[in-house]
Structures are given as C-alpha cells and as structure tokens.
Amino acid sequence: MLETLLPILIFAALALAAIGAWRRIRLWRQGRPAEVDLLRGLAAMPRRYLVDLHHVVGRDKVMSNTHVTTAGGFVAAAVLMILVHGLGLANPVLGGLLLAASATMFVGSLFVAKRRRNPPARLSRGAWMRLPKSLMAFSLSVFLITLPTVGVLPQDAGSWVLALILSAVLVWGLGEMVFGMTWGGPMKHAFAGALHLAFHRRPERFSSMSGGKSRGEAGSTGLKALHLGDPGAKLGVETPSDFTWNQLLGFDACVQCGRCEAVCPAFAAGQPLNPKKLIQDMVVGLAGGSDAAYSGSPHPSQGLGGKSVGEPSLVRYGTPHGTIVAPDPMSGGTALVDAETLWSCTTCRACVEECPMMIEHVDAIVDMRRFLTLEHGNTPNKGAEVLDNLIATDNPGGFDPGSRLHWAADLNLPLMADVKQAEVLLWLGDGAFDMRNQRTLRALVKVLRAAEVDFAVLGNEERDSGDVARRLGDEATFQSLARRNIATLAKYRFQRIVTCDPHSFHVLGNEYGELGGPDFNANYEVRHHSTYIAELYDMGRLAFKPWKGGTVTYHDPCYLGRYNGEYEAPRRVLEALGIQVSEMARSGFRSRCCGGGGGAPITDIPGKQRIPDMRMNDVEESGAELVAVGCPQCTAMLEGVVDGPAEVRDIAELVADALVARPAGGATTATHRPLAEEVI
Amino acid sequence: MRPEQQGVEVTVLVSVGRHPVTGRARRADQDARGLELALGLERQLAGSRVSLLHAGARGEESEAALRGYLGMAAGAGMGLASLTLLEQAEGSDAIPALAEYLAGAPPQLVVTGSRAERNEGSGLLPYALAERLGWPLVNGLAAVEMIENGVATLLQALPRGQRRRLKVRLPAIVSVDGAAPAARQSAFGPARRAELEATSVDAEPDYELAEWQLAPARKRPKRLKIVKAASARDRFKAAAAKAEGRGGQLLTDVTPQQGAEAIVKLLKAEGVLR
Numbered sequence: 001m002l003e004t005l006l007p008i009l010i011f012a013a014l015a016l017a018a019i020g021a022w023r024r025i026r027l028w029r030q031g032r033p034a035e036v037d038l039l040r041g042l043a044a045m046p047r048r049y050l051v052d053l054h055h056v057v058g059r060d061k062v063m064s065n066t067h068v069t070t071a072g073g074f075v076a077a078a079v080l081m082i083l084v085h086g087l088g089l090a091n092p093v094l095g096g097l098l099l100a101a102s103a104t105m106f107v108g109s110l111f112v113a114k115r116r117r118n119p120p121a122r123l124s125r126g127a128w129m130r131l132p133k134s135l136m137a138f139s140l141s142v143f144l145i146t147l148p149t150v151g152v153l154p155q156d157a158g159s160w161v162l163a164l165i166l167s168a169v170l171v172w173g174l175g176e177m178v179f180g181m182t183w184g185g186p187m188k189h190a191f192a193g194a195l196h197l198a199f200h201r202r203p204e205r206f207s208s209m210s211g212g213k214s215r216g217e218a219g220s221t222g223l224k225a226l227h228l229g230d231p232g233a234k235l236g237v238e239t240p241s242d243f244t245w246n247q248l249l250g251f252d253a254c255v256q257c258g259r260c261e262a263v264c265p266a267f268a269a270g271q272p273l274n275p276k277k278l279i280q281d282m283v284v285g286l287a288g289g290s291d292a293a294y295s296g297s298p299h300p301s302q303g304l305g306g307k308s309v310g311e312p313s314l315v316r317y318g319t320p321h322g323t324i325v326a327p328d329p330m331s332g333g334t335a336l337v338d339a340e341t342l343w344s345c346t347t348c349r350a351c352v353e354e355c356p357m358m359i360e361h362v363d364a365i366v367d368m369r370r371f372l373t374l375e376h377g378n379t380p381n382k383g384a385e386v387l388d389n390l391i392a393t394d395n396p397g398g399f400d401p402g403s404r405l406h407w408a409a410d411l412n413l414p415l416m417a418d419v420k421q422a423e424v425l426l427w428l429g430d431g432a433f434d435m436r437n438q439r440t441l442r443a444l445v446k447v448l449r450a451a452e453v454d455f456a457v458l459g460n461e462e463r464d465s466g467d468v469a470r471r472l473g474d475e476a477t478f479q480s481l482a483r484r485n486i487a488t489l490a491k492y493r494f495q496r497i498v499t500c501d502p503h504s505f506h507v508l509g510n511e512y513g514e515l516g517g518p519d520f521n522a523n524y525e526v527r528h529h530s531t532y533i534a535e536l537y538d539m540g541r542l543a544f545k546p547w548k549g550g551t552v553t554y555h556d557p558c559y560l561g562r563y564n565g566e567y568e569a570p571r572r573v574l575e576a577l578g579i580q581v582s583e584m585a586r587s588g589f590r591s592r593c594c595g596g597g598g599g600a601p602i603t604d605i606p607g608k609q610r611i612p613d614m615r616m617n618d619v620e621e622s623g624a625e626l627v628a629v630g631c632p633q634c635t636a637m638l639e640g641v642v643d644g645p646a647e648v649r650d651i652a653e654l655v656a657d658a659l660v661a662r663p664a665g666g667a668t669t670a671t672h673r674p675l676a677e678e679v680i
Numbered sequence: 681m682r683p684e685q686q687g688v689e690v691t692v693l694v695s696v697g698r699h700p701v702t703g704r705a706r707r708a709d710q711d712a713r714g715l716e717l718a719l720g721l722e723r724q725l726a727g728s729r730v731s732l733l734h735a736g737a738r739g740e741e742s743e744a745a746l747r748g749y750l751g752m753a754a755g756a757g758m759g760l761a762s763l764t765l766l767e768q769a770e771g772s773d774a775i776p777a778l779a780e781y782l783a784g785a786p787p788q789l790v791v792t793g794s795r796a797e798r799n800e801g802s803g804l805l806p807y808a809l810a811e812r813l814g815w816p817l818v819n820g821l822a823a824v825e826m827i828e829n830g831v832a833t834l835l836q837a838l839p840r841g842q843r844r845r846l847k848v849r850l851p852a853i854v855s856v857d858g859a860a861p862a863a864r865q866s867a868f869g870p871a872r873r874a875e876l877e878a879t880s881v882d883a884e885p886d887y888e889l890a891e892w893q894l895a896p897a898r899k900r901p902k903r904l905k906i907v908k909a910a911s912a913r914d915r916f917k918a919a920a921a922k923a924e925g926r927g928g929q930l931l932t933d934v935t936p937q938q939g940a941e942a943i944v945k946l947l948k949a950e951g952v953l954r
Contacts, residue, residue: 235869377754377867384865392699392706400701476868 002145002163003088009167010086013174020182021191027286028252030320031245034201041198044206048197048358052206057356066111070135071190073105074177077142084149095150102143109135122258122276126295131176131186138173141166184287189255193357196253199246200358221349221563222510223366226475236370236473240285240336241320247364251282253357256296260351260361265593266344266600270608272299273344275351275361281337282364285318299341302608324368327376342368343380344605347471347598348558353589369473379472382602387474394463394481396602399433405459407438411445414456421493422456424448424532427508429501430464431632436639437500440632443656444500444529450659451541455498461488467503470511472599482507482515486522496525498532500652502559502631503597509564528560530570530630530651537576544658547578553624553646554581555615555638556591557631570630573651577658584622592618596633612637620645628654687727688827688850690718693778693792693805694734694749694763696742705741707748710793712863714856715749718791719760719864721824733781735766735774738878751871752864762875773886775805779812780881786813788850789832794819794857799889806855813853818846821854823861 058064080098083089113132119125144166147153181187200206205219226235237243243251260275261267267274277291277299284291292315318324318336325342326335342365351361372378379387389398405413416425426448431437448455463481470478485508499505509526516522527535536542554574560566567588574581586592595601595611616638619627626647629635638648692715697708718730732749736742746763753760766777782790795803810817822837825845832852836844837859848854909915931942947953 231872373865373867375754375867375869377751377865377870379865387865388706392704393702398701474868 002148002167005163005167006085006145006170007088009171009174010082013178014082017178017182020179020184024182024184024188024192024252027320028245028249030241030286031243031248032241034199034244034246036199036201036246037203038199041200041203044203045194045198048200048206049194053197053356053358056354056358062111063115066108066115068108069104070108070112073101073103073108073139074135076101077105077139078177081142081146084146090149092150095146098146099143099150102139102146106136106139106143109139120258120262121297122262124256124258124276124294124296126293128186128256128295134173134176134180137169138177141170141173145170186255189253189357192249192252193255196246196250196357196359199249201244201246201250201360201363205358219565222506222514223363223470225479225511225514226370228476228479234371235374235475236372237364237367238323238371238375239321240282240318240324242371243282243286243364243367247360247367248282248286250357250359251279251286251364254279254283254359255357256280257356258296259354259356261297263350263354263590263592265346265348265350265595265611265614266605266607267297267300268614269595269611270300270302271344271605272301272338272340272607273342274299278337278341278365279359279361281316281318281324284316285322285324285336286320288319290315290317299338300607302606325372337368339372339378339380340605342372343383343603344600344607345598346558346593346595346600346611348593349562350558350590350593353562366471366473369471370475371473373473374476379474380603380605382604383472383599386599386602387469387472387477390464390466390469390474390477390481395430395433396464396468397430397433401463402460404428404432404462405457407432407435407441408445408457411442413445413459415459416456416492416494417459417461419456422454423495424453424455425489425492425494425497426455426457427465427497427499427501427504427526428457428462429499429504429632431501432462434632434636436635437632440500440635440650440652443650444652446656447533447536447542447652447659448498451536453536453541456492456494458488458492463488465501465504465507467507468599468602470507471597472602479515482512486512486516486520489522489524490520496527496532498527498529500529500630500632500650502528502557502564503633506559506563528564528566528569528630530560530573531566533651533655534569534572534576537573541662542576542655543660543662544577544655545660547658549579550625551582551623552579552626552628553584553619553622554587554628555584555594555619555634556587556589557629557634558591558593558597560630561591562589570628570651573655574628577654579628579654581628582622582624584618586618594631594634594637596631596637601633601637610641612641616641616644616646687725687729688721688789689787690721690728690730690789690791691733691782691787692718692730692749693790694732694746695793695796695798696734696736696745697797705745707745707863707866708793708797709863710795710857710860712749712752712866713858713860714791714793715752716861716863717821717824717856718789719752720861721827724824725827730760731787732760732763733766733778734763735768735777735781735881736772737770738765738767738876743876746876747871747874748866750874751866751868753874754867754870761870761873762877765876765878766881767878768881768883769885771886771889772883773889775808775812776884777881778805779809782809783813786851788827788830788852789824790815790851790853791821792853792855794855799894800892806853810853813851816848816852817855818848818852819855819857820859821856822859824854 054064057067077098080094080101084094084098109132112135116129116132176185177187181191202220240248256276258276264273264275274297276296280294281291316336324336325339345365347362349362386396389396393399394401428441432441463485466478466481469481497508505526505528508524512522552574554570556567571581592615593611594615624646626649627638628651629638629648630651635648635650694711694715695708697706699706721728734746750760750763766781768777792806795801806817818834818836820837821834822843823835824832825835826833830850832848832850834846834848834854836846838844909918931939944953
C-alpha cells in the first residue's frame with residue numbers, strides 16, 4: 001500500500017511547494033526592480049552558503065554543528081527520498097544512503113530539540129517551538145518507511161494500521177519541511193535564504209574563489225546612493241513595495257535567531273528598536289497581515305506616548321502598498337513601525353555582522369529614513385537643525401566655515417591651496433570645531449611632524465564629509481557635500497588621505513567612489529590615523545618611550561572595525577607604545593557601539609539607559625584605567641559619561657605623549673621644517 | 681471649533697533669506713514662521729487654502745531658497761504645490777507689484793515676516809502694503825485664535841512674553857517675528873517637485889534702494905555685563921526684573937492734540953527735534 005501512497009504524497013507535497021514558491025516569488029516581486037545577475041548569483045550560491053554563511057554561523061560551534069547535521073541530513077534525505085520512494089528506485093545502496101541521511105537528520109533534530117527546551121530570550125517561540133518535533137517526524141518516518149526497501153524489514157511488515165500511522169507522521173513532516181518551506185512556515189528560511197544568498201544586493205560582500213573580498217576585509221559596507229536624477233520619483237521607502245525585490249527577499253530569509261537582537265546597542269539600552277522584530281515587521285508588510293503571530297521580543301517600550309511599558313499590547317497591520325510609518329504622529333493612527341524605531345539605530349552594523357542570513361538591516365533602516373527626511377521633512381529632535389546647518393554652513397554645528405582652522409592658528413599647517421601637492425592629505429573632519437577633538441588633531445599633527453611626513457590640509461576648503469546627513473536620510477545634502485568635496489579634492493595631488501575620523505574615512509573611502517564621474521575619480525586611498533601611525537612606526541620613523549601608565553583597554557569604533565575591517569593597526573600602535581591591551585568582553589568585530597553613530601545623538605530617542613554608559617561599564621569590567629579610542633564620536637560619547645571609570649584618550653594623543661627623538665641613524669633628519677614643540 | 685466656520689484664503693509673502701553666518705540664500709526665518717502659522721490654520725479651519733507669493737528676480741540661488749518654503753508642505757495637503765512668482769528685474773520695487781496682485785485677487789489674510797534678511801530690511805513692506813490696500817495691519821503675531829464671520833481673533837506678542845488679544849476685520853495683513861511658532865523642516869522631495877508659477881510684472885525700479893549703499897554690517901560693540909549680584913537670589917531678581925523706565929509718562933484718555941504735544945515735547949527733550 002505504501003508503494004502507491006508514497007509517490008502520491010511526495011509529489012503532492014512538491015507540487016504544493018511549487019505553487020507556494022510561485023506565490024512567494026510574486027510577493028517579493030512587488031518590490032522595485034534591482035540589477036541582479038541571476039545566473040551568476042545562482043552559481044555562486046553554494047559557495048556563499050558553505051563559506052561566507054558558515055563563517056558567521058560557525059561562531060557558535062554547537063549551533064553550527066547542529067545545523068550542518070540537520071540541514072545536511074535533510075537535503076540528502078529529501079533528494080534520496082524523491083529517488084527511492086517517489087520514483088521507485090528501490091535500490092539497496094540508495095536506500096542505505098537514505099537511511100543514513102535520515103538518521104543523521106534525526107540526530108541533528110535531537111540537538112535542535114535540546115536547544116528548544118530552555119531557549120534564550122533572543123529566540124522566537126511560537127511556530128519555531130514545533131520545529132524540532134517536525135524535524136523528528138520527517139526524519140523518523142522517512143527512516144522507518146525506508147527499512148523495508150533495504151530489506152531489513154519484510155515489505156509487508158506490520159499491519160495497514162501501522163502504515164497509515166506512519167503515513168500520517170510523514171504527512172506532518174512533509175507538510176512542515178516541503179509545504180511549509182514556501183508557504184510561510186519556519187522552514188521558509190531555507191527557501192528564501194538560499195535565493196537571498198544568490199540574489200544578494202551586495203554580491204561584493206562575499207568572498208571569491210581567488211580568496212579575499214573585492215572590497216577590503218570588511219566586504220561591502222558603504223550605503224548605496226539614491227538616484228536623485230528624476231524629480232518625479234518618490235525618494236526613499238514609504239511602503240514595503242518601495243524596497244527592491246531582493247531586499248524583500250532578504251527580509252523573508254530571516255530565521256529569527258535573534259543574534260541581531262543580542263548585539264543591538266539600541267535594544268540593550270531599551271530604545272524602541274529590535275532589529276529582529278523590524279525585519280519581521282517588514283515580512284508582515286510584504287506578505288500583508290498582522291504581527292499577532294510574532295513570538296519573539298518586541299521593540300522595547302518605555303511607556304512613552306501612551307504605550308505600555310515593555311510588551312506592546314498593540315497589534316500592527318501591514319500591506320505591501322501601505323505606509324510603513326504613520327505620516328503624522330499628531331493625527332493619531334499607527335502604522336507598521338514607529339518612526340522612533342527607525343531613528344534609534346546607530347548604524348553600528350553589529351546586527352549585519354552577526355546575521356547568519358546576511359540580511360542588510362542598516363540599508364533598510366536608512367532607506368526608510370530617507371523617505372521620512374526627504375519626503376516628509378520629519379527628522380526628529382535636532383535633526384532638522386543639523387541638516388539646515390549642513391546646507392547653510394557645510395558643518396553640522398552651524399559654525400562659520402571660515403573658522404575651521406582656528407584651532408591650528410599657531411601650527412602653521414601647510415594648505416593644499418598653497419602647496420598644491422603633498423604625500424598625505426590630512427582630512428580634519430568636523431572635529432576641527434570641537435575643542436576636545438582639537439586636542440587629538442594637534443597631537444596628530446605633532447606625530448606627523450615628528451615622522452617628517454609631507455602633509456597638507458584643505459583648511460577652509462574642507463566640508464563635512466556628509467556622513468551624518470546621509471545617515472539621517474538626507475541623501476540630497478550628502479550628495480551635494482560629497483560632490484563639492486570631490487571637486488575640491490580633484491584640484492590637488494596627493495597619494496593618500498589620512499584622517500582621525502573613522503566616519504570621514506568610511507565615507508571618503510567607501511561611499512564617494514560611486515559619485516565620481518569621468519572627470520573626477522573619487523576612489524581615494526584613505527587611512528585611519530592609527531593605520532598610518534602603525535606604518536610610520538614599522539618604517540622606523542617614530543620612536544616611543546616606554547609606557548608608564550596603568551592598564552589600558554581599546555574601544556573599536558564601529559566605522560573603523562566593522563565598516564572597514566581595521567582591528568589590528570590600533571592594537572599594533574598600542575603594543576608599540578609598550579601597552580598591553582586588556583580587552584573588553586565585547587571587542588573586535590563584536591565591539592559595542594558608543595552610541596554616537598548614525599545621527600543617534602542628534603535624534604536622541606529615549607531609552608531606559610544610555611548606550612555610552614553601557615560601554616563605559618564594559619570598560620570598567622575590563623579593569624582598565626584608560627580607554628584608548630580612535631574616533632571623535634566615541635571620544636565625545638565616552639567622555640560624556642558622568643563619573644566615568646576610565647580616562648578617554650585618542651591613540652594620537654597617547655602616541656604624541658610618548659614621542660622621543662629617533663635614535664641616530666634613522667631617516668634623514670629634518671632640515672627645512674622646525675619640529676613643533678608643544679605641550680598637549 | 682464649530683462646523684459653520686469656513687476655511688480662509690491665506691497668502692503668505694515669502695522672501696529670499698540670507699544665512700547670518702555664510703550669507704547663503706535660504707528660506708527667511710520670519711517668513712517661514714509666517715508659513716508655519718498659515719499651515720497651522722488648516723488644523724483649526726478645515727478647507728483653508730494657503731498660497732505663496734514672492735516678487736523678485738528668478739535665479740538659481742533664489743529659486744532654491746524659495747523652494748525651501750514649498751518643502752514645508754509635505755503632508756499638509758493644502759494644495760501648496762506651487763508658488764506664485766511675480767518676476768521682476770533685480771533692484772525693482774516689490775511693493776507696487778505685490779499690492780496690485782493682492783488687490784486683483786484679494787485673500788482674506790496676508791501673512792508676512794516683519795523684516796527681510798536682504799536689501800534694506802527696513803521692515804516697512806507690511807506697512808506700505810497695508811497703506812496701499814487700505815487693510816488693517818497687526819505686527820508681531822503669535823497666533824490666530826479664531827476666524828469667524830470675517831473677523832479674526834489674533835494674539836499679538838508683546839515684549840517679555842506678554843500677549844494682547846485683538847479682533848480684526850478681514851481682509852488684513854499680519855506680520856510675524858520670532859514670537860511665532862518655529863518653522864517646520866523643509867523636505868527636499870516636495871520642494872523639488874513643486875512648481876514656480878512665474879508671471880512677469882511691470883517693474884518699477886526702486887529709486888530709494890538705488891541711492892542706498894550696502895555694506896556688510898559691523899558687529900556693534902556690546903557693553904560688558906558686570907555681575908554685581910552676590911547671591912543667587914540677587915542674580916535671579918536681576919534677571920527677572922522688568923526694565924525700569926525712568927521719567928516715563930502714561931497718558932490715558934487724552935485728545936489726539938494732547939498726545940501729539942506730549943510726543944513733540946519728548947522728541948525735543950531727547951534732542952531728536954530741534
């Protein structure tokens with residue numbers, strides 16, 4: 001009886017899955033068109049899965065092994081099941097393999113079940129809780145129905161009752177694993193995830209066969225430019241269908257593992273953002289319906305604006321063509337997502353770094369911010385003021401652009417306008433207006449002079465790099481600033497740009513390139529000052545006296561580390577200074593954000609605690625008396641912590657303090673330029 | 681708010697502003713506040729319509745500044761998709777053109793900033809317009825409280841946070857200054873899509889302006905504030921105290937003749953009239 005029933009069941013499930021796949025694909029295709037090389041993507045998919053995805057999954061060894069066993073077992077069992085039971089190739093070798101595959105899968109599902117016994121808060125419950133049982137149902141039933149095939153059991157073993165029960169269990173397994181894969185069950189992640197890897201919006205994120213990624217260690221991290229050419233076009237994302245189709249596909253790939261939630265600084269601070277919930281909100285939007293079935297942690301709520309604290313009682317609804325954020329909070333009405341959720345993000349990319357499905361949360365958030373800023377004029381708190389300042393004065397503080405070099409009045413800095421060319425263009429950044437960062441800049445100038453670097457500054461010709469404007473969603477102001485900066489840079493000759501601001505570093509190095517034209521090449525070689533100082537030290541152009549201070553820890557700026565993959569150079573510089581870095585629990589690619597990125601200090605969404613306070617607690621736990629930083633934003637945020645447990649100093653300041661005259665026999669001594677001697 | 685209230689036609693006069701630090705063209709702060717006030721009327725009075733009017737030359741810089749006002753219309757839904765531009769040559773007198781246009785299609789309320797950020801910035805435009813049109817003028821407006829049966833109840837801002845409630849028959853001109861609500865953010869998308877409806881008008885050269893000499897303003901010396909207070913209480917009292925007018929005189933219920941004599945007497949005493 002089973003011989004006739006099984007092919008029917010298997011092919012019915014496959015047919016239903018195909019219909020579901022068709023429907024799901026149509027949901028994704030509601031999005032805007034995107035340029036994707038479909039065939040090349042599909043060809044690259046296995047490698048992206050096996051190498052890049054598992055690089056992320058492998059950070060959790062137990063889960064990684066569980067997934068390999070379960071998923072590997074399932075894929076093998078499914079293919080073999082179609083051959084053996086579907087097409088009736090009842091050959092003992094295939095049957096034996098099928099037994100092995102389903103047994104492997106069963107072992108994996110035991111581990112899945114173990115993890116689900118007492119799941120951490122970041123995991124979603126609901127439908128996901130039945131997944132281990134469904135996995136067992138599938139693997140066990142496939143195993144049992146295959147036993148007669150290989151002759152372990154006689155063909156007509158047991159009664160028809162047993163066969164019927166077995167078939168029922170198999171139907172459950174097939175329902176979850178095959179039917180559910182395309183109709184929206186937990187297994188949807190496998191179907192959508194595979195295609196998401198193939199049609200990813202950042203194909204350059206993945207490693208290639210030749211090894212190494214096409215854009216630096218961190219892969220592709222720059223935001224993509226918004227096309228401003230068509231005046232009639234809607235700017236940014238208003239409804240789920242305004243995302244590109246492969247972004248929608250990406251949202252659908254989410255496995256709700258909550259790794260993003262666990263690392264999100266805004267979530268930890270109690271600000272109303274949970275990246276996992278946000279992605280699920282987008283799934284609700286693209287498929288239509290409500291978030292009632294969502295069973296993970298909500299967006300935190302502090303009970304502001306009439307909402308309840310913690311758990312929101314509100315069910316939210318979304319449609320593919322409905323607005324995501326309610327247009328006017330004053331006139332009431334909630335949409336899919338609150339504006340505060342989008343403005344809580346510090347764009348630290350911790351979620352993207354941790355996401356095993358390679359979902360691009362930050363891109364989606366900035367896309368939605370673009371609509372709020374460019375179409376609605378609704379940037380919260382100081383956002384509008386900062387953007388107006390950027391438009392009128394080219395810096396976010398509204399300072400006189402002619403006063404950009406006032407901090408260096410006594411330093412006699414060479415100006416590009418005078419010298420026309422230099423080996424190094426020192427990009428000052430907007431920290432030039434901030435008295436704290438001016439100390440860092442003076443220290444950096446002292447270091448560069450000590451190493452006899454041929455450098456010059458743009459001075460008053462420099463403008464804000466556009467980082468804040470872009471992350472606040474004001475792409476128009478960003479592109480205006482960027483194009484004018486590119487035109488200025490095109491006037492001069494230099495080998496590389498050095499900056500002490502990782503945000504400028506990232507924007508100049510990773511985001512300007514797209515805006516260059518045939519006239520202006522906007523691909524610059526940009527170094528963070530820590531990288532450059534490390535190079536100078538390696539070349540023997542700097543010498544330091546031994547470190548006499550206390551314990552030191554190092555805070556990785558997001559825009560240097562996760563955005564640009566530079567974790568080594570700052571630590572090398574500290575080592576050269578004779579400092580043994582006492583690392584924080586979260587450092588390197590898992591470094592916790594200081595709270596200063598993405599315009600978050602400007603939009604200032606309230607939470608239950610402040611992000612820099614949490615980071616200073618991390619510093620305190622490391623036992624360090626001093627925290628070395630490499631970013632003006634981090635300096636400002638960490639120094640702003642009341643009664644902070646550690647001193648905050650930029651790497652440039654530490655280096656400048658430790659400078660001693662180079663031993664004789666080094667590079668040629670300075671002749672033409674007096675060394676600036678000063679006390680910082 | 682009663683249902684029989686009808687929407688009003690509001691025209692906001694907007695100018696090309698000048699950023700105080702960099703001198704770049706922008707939406708003028710006071711005019712933008714005027715537009716904010718007008719947009720706020722929609723909440724009060726359903727069916728109100730706001731239109732924008734500018735008289736001046738059309739250039740790339742001024743157009744970008746004027747579009748700054750149009751960008752405030754995002755989501756306002758008041759048909760603010762265009763701005764009427766009375767195109768004139770540089771250095772023309774805006775007052776006759778504005779007066780003629782307003783007389784031709786009179787709105788019920790004209791809102792304007794108190795003082796332009798460019799050229800003379802004398803702040804006389806609202807007065808000159810009111811004189812030509814024969815309409816009442818209220819300056820320093822803080823809020824429009826109610827408009828009913830062609831009469832507006834307005835709240836006028838006086839120094840030190842004082843307010844005066846006035847009833848004015850429409851049509852009227854009101855001017856706003858820093859006491860009016862701050863302007864909302866201007867959005868790039870709607871600003872870019874909006875239309876500038878330009879009509880050429882007879883340009884009457886501004887002979888007065890031609891005689892003026894324009895130079896960058898110098899910073900005026902500021903008297904240093906010497907803090908004499910010894911305690912926090914003294915400092916608070918000094919900060920909260922009203923300005924003490926000395927030798928002032930309050931005249932009530934006097935004839936115009938007596939009032940004029942008192943003013944002439946004061947001007948002579950101050951050496952303004954000899």
